[in-house]
Amino acid sequence: MLNSKTIDLFRHGTPALSGVYLGQTDSPLSHEGAQECRDRLEEHRSWELIISSPLQRCLHTASWLAKKQGIELLIAEGLQEYDFGDWDGQVFEEVYQQMPEHADRFWRDPEHNPPPKGETLHQFKQRITTELEALLLRPEQKILIVTHGGVIRGIIAEMLGVSPEHWGRIRLDYAKFTQLKYDYDGTQFWPQLISCNSANPY
Numbered sequence: 035m036l037n038s039k040t041i042d043l044f045r046h047g048t049p050a051l052s053g054v055y056l057g058q059t060d061s062p063l064s065h066e067g068a069q070e071c072r073d074r075l076e077e078h079r080s081w082e083l084i085i086s087s088p089l090q091r092c093l094h095t096a097s098w099l100a101k102k103q104g105i106e107l108l109i110a111e112g113l114q115e116y117d118f119g120d121w122d123g124q125v126f127e128e129v130y131q132q133m134p135e136h137a138d139r140f141w142r143d144p145e146h147n148p149p150p151k152g153e154t155l156h157q158f159k160q161r162i163t164t165e166l167e168a169l170l171l172r173p174e175q176k177i178l179i180v181t182h183g184g185v186i187r188g189i190i191a192e193m194l195g196v197s198p199e200h201w202g203r204i205r206l207d208y209a210k211f212t213q214l215k216y217d218y219d220g221t222q223f224w225p226q227l228i229s230c231n232s233a234n235p236y
Contacts, residue, residue, distance in 0.1 A: 036219055039170060040228075042081070042178045042235045043186045043212040046091045047071040051123070055149075057115045057184070059123035063091050070209040071095040078235065081105055082174040087113045087181045096180040112165035115182035119152025145198040155198050162188050170216055170223055186212050193225050204230070211235040 047067030049056060063071070075095065084107045086096030093109065100107035121129050121137075130137050139147040145155045162185055169177065187201045190212065196204070206212070213228040213235050229235070 036217055038175065039216045039218065040176050041169070041214045041216070042176075043189065043214065044071075044075070044095075044178060044180050045183050045186060045206050045208055045210055045212075046087075046095060046180060047209045049091045053127075054123055054125050055118040055121040055129065057118040057122045057152075058089065060089050061091055063094055067091070067208065068094065072098065074209050074233065075099050076102065079103060080236075081176050081178040083108065083172070083177045085110050085113065085169065085177060085179045085181075087115070087185070089114055089182075092180045092182065096178075099178075099180075110165045110169075110179075112161040113179065113181045113185050116158050116184040117153035118149045120150040121152065122149075141202075143199055144201075158184070159188055159192060163192070170218070189214070190227060190230065193227060206231055 047063050047070045049061040049067060050064045051059065051061035072095075076099075081103075082105070084096050084100045084105050086092050086107060086109055088109050088111055096107055099105070118124075133150075136147065136150070140149060148154050166189065169179075183206045184201075186206055187204045190196065190204055191198070191201050193214070211232045211234065212230045213232070215226045215228050217224045217226075
């Protein structure tokens with residue numbers, strides 16, 4: 035028998051830090067970012083489970099929504115943003131001034147040119163895949179994941195076969211939804227991208 039699972043990926047709101055390599059640096063949301071998330075989420079009540087990155091720009095919103103709607107909240111360490119290593123939290127322009135060739139190589143070919151002491155894309159994709167596979171085995175059929183732009187791009191790219199140097203072509207604004215559907219028969223999953231960068235998951 036074929037079953038279906040819907041996963042809504044929600045990118046966190048506008049963070050307090052901007053213009054930086056914002057990976058695992060734990061910036062809070064800006065006041066405007068927190069409000070835009072509340073405005074976007076409070077009208078929707080169809081989820082059975084909420085999953086969140088542990089970073090506060092995601093967890094703040096996920097905790098608020100879970101409490102408001104009485105939904106179980108789970109924290110997924112593997113759904114944190116990409117780790118930029120020595121560049122994490124640093125201003126883009128300053129990194130380019132200090133290491134222009136390395137920074138340029140990273141954006142042109144991130145798979146083979148990670149930041150100093152940063153995460154490789156293989157490591158990044160592997161931890162995302164591990165979390166997602168475990169999630170697909172859960173009984174809930176409608177799930178919200180509050181996470182990061184890099185994580186969402188990684189999931190979409192893996193699903194559609196987009197190479198890493200083209201991930202930046204996937205537009206993902208703050209406080210917007212990406213919806214995925216997984217059909218499964220108990221042994222195998224068939225994924226579909228339903229919508230991307232939408233103000234409404236339905």
